[in-house]
Amino acid sequence: MSLIIPLCSSSSGNSTFVGGENAGVLIDAGCSFKKLRLLLDSCGISLGAVKAVLITHEHTDHVKGLFQLTKHTDITVYASSETLRNLINNNQVSHTASLCELSALSSVPVDYKISAFGTPHDADGSVGFTLEKDDYKIAFCTDLGIITHEVRQNMLGADFVFIESNYQPELLQRNPNYPPYLKRRITSDTGHLSNHDCARFLTELIDNGAARFILGHLSRENNTPALAYGSALMCLSEHGAVHNRDYTLEIAPAETEGRVIAV
Ligand SMILES: [Zn+2]
Ligand SMILES: [Zn+2]
Numbered sequence: 001m002s003l004i005i006p007l008c009s010s011s012s013g014n015s016t017f018v019g020g021e022n023a024g025v026l027i028d029a030g031c032s033f034k035k036l037r038l039l040l041d042s043c044g045i046s047l048g049a050v051k052a053v054l055i056t057h058e059h060t061d062h063v064k065g066l067f068q069l070t071k072h073t074d075i076t077v078y079a080s081s082e083t084l085r086n087l088i089n090n091n092q093v094s095h096t097a098s099l100c101e102l103s104a105l106s107s108v109p110v111d112y113k114i115s116a117f118g119t120p121h122d123a124d125g126s127v128g129f130t131l132e133k134d135d136y137k138i139a140f141c142t143d144l145g146i147i148t149h150e151v152r153q154n155m156l157g158a159d160f161v162f163i164e165s166n167y168q169p170e171l172l173q174r175n176p177n178y179p180p181y182l183k184r185r186i187t188s189d190t191g192h193l194s195n196h197d198c199a200r201f202l203t204e205l206i207d208n209g210a211a212r213f214i215l216g217h218l219s220r221e222n223n224t225p226a227l228a229y230g231s232a233l234m235c236l237s238e239h240g241a242v243h244n245r246d247y248t249l250e251i252a253p254a255e256t257e258g259r260v261i262a263v
Contacts, residue, residue, distance in 0.1 A: 002133060004160065004261040007031070007039040009142075009216035009252035014062050016162065016216075016252075017045055018131055018138060023110050026053045026075075027129060027140055030061045031255075033068030042258050047073065052108045055079035056119070056143060057126035058086040070097035078105055080116070082125025102127065117154035119144040122190045130154055136263065138162070142217040145189040147201050156208040160263055162252070163201070165215040165232065166192035167222040175222055192217070195228050199235035206241050212263065216252035225251040 003024065005017040014030040017040065024045070029036060037047055053075055056062055066087070070077060071094035078100045079087065087093045100107070102116045116127040121143045128141030128151065139158035144151060155161065172183055186192050193201075202213060215228050229251055233243060241247055253259070 002131075002136065002138065002263050003045075004138065004162070004214070004263065005040075005043050005045065005259070006162070006214060006216060006252035006256060007036065007043070008255050009218070010061075010254040011166070011217065011219045011221075012061055012254075013064060014142060014217060015039075015065075016140065017043070017050070018140070019049070019051075019110055019112070021045070022049050023051050024049055025108060025110060025112075025114070025131075026050050028056055028062040029053055029065040029069050030063060031065055033065040033072065036065045036069065039256050043256060043260050050075055051110050052076050052078055054105075054114070054116075054129055055083055055087070056128065057121060057123035058083050058090060058092060059123055059143070062143075063087065063092050066092055067094055070094040074098060076100055076108075078102060078108065080125030080127055083123070083127075086124070115154070118148075118150050120146055120148050120151075120190050122185065122188075128154065130158065136160070138263075144193055145187075145191040146193075147197070152204070156204060158205065158210055160212045161202075161205055161210050162214045162216055163198055164193045164217040165195050165198040165223070165228040166217055167219045168195050168224075168227045168231075171227075172219075172222040177221065186222075192219070195223065195231035196235075198228075199232045202232055202236055203239040203241070206236065206239070206247055211247050213247060213249045214252050214261075215249070218251065218254075220254070
């Protein structure tokens with residue numbers, strides 16, 4: 001059995017625990033170390049159960065707690081060589097941190113086969129992850145502008161999918177707090193995935209065996225859980241898939257209230 005716990009998920013902080021009760025990994029560490037411990041604790045997971053932290057890329061909303069985490073624990077950080085270089089240059093990891101490149105993912109002491117794949121985002125070497133155990137595949141992917149061939153190749157066939165549904169285009173375009181350059185950045189091929197683009201990809205995923213979806217990394221300003229949820233539901237139902245028969249759909253909360261998903 002695997003536990004999947006979205007600890008925090010939004011444009012201001014992202015971290016998810018995947019694994020068993022006693023051994024698992026954190027994907028990203030995007031809230032303070034103190035908060036991370038509290039959130040893990042509220043879900044019944046001790047820090048000692050975290051055997052590695054896998055980093056998708058070095059943007060603050062994914063690594064805010066990483067410096068303190070690597071200062072106070074000996075948990076190994078796994079990331080692409082580009083991300084590791086940036087983490088070091090930006091002082092986002094402690095000088096005592098144990099760092100490993102993605103080619104060493106097989107050394108993570110958990111009983112999953114963990115793989116990484118490249119994502120189109122404005123951070124060099126950004127990645128998503130898949131974790132496989134007992135013929136069950138979990139795919140995790142946030143911060144991507146478009147669905148590339150590489151993303152498809154790695155995510156199609158997954159049973160469980162955690163994917164970004166970042167923004168509703170009309171809300172973004174109307175948002176007076178976002179300057180034009182930022183709007184262009186978000187909607188670009190190396191920005192973020194819109195609700196509609198995410199929903200369309202869900203239909204491909206379901207055709208290839210996926211049955212459980214979590215939508216995450218929702219923009220706090222340019223999206224709402226209802227819009228992301230509604231968009232996915234509509235696209236999947238137009239595709240002929242029946243909610244709660246063919247698939248389940250959830251929105252990752254901005255901060256966990258203790259929900260642990262067991263698969
Ligand atoms: Zn990012
Ligand atoms: Zn992000």
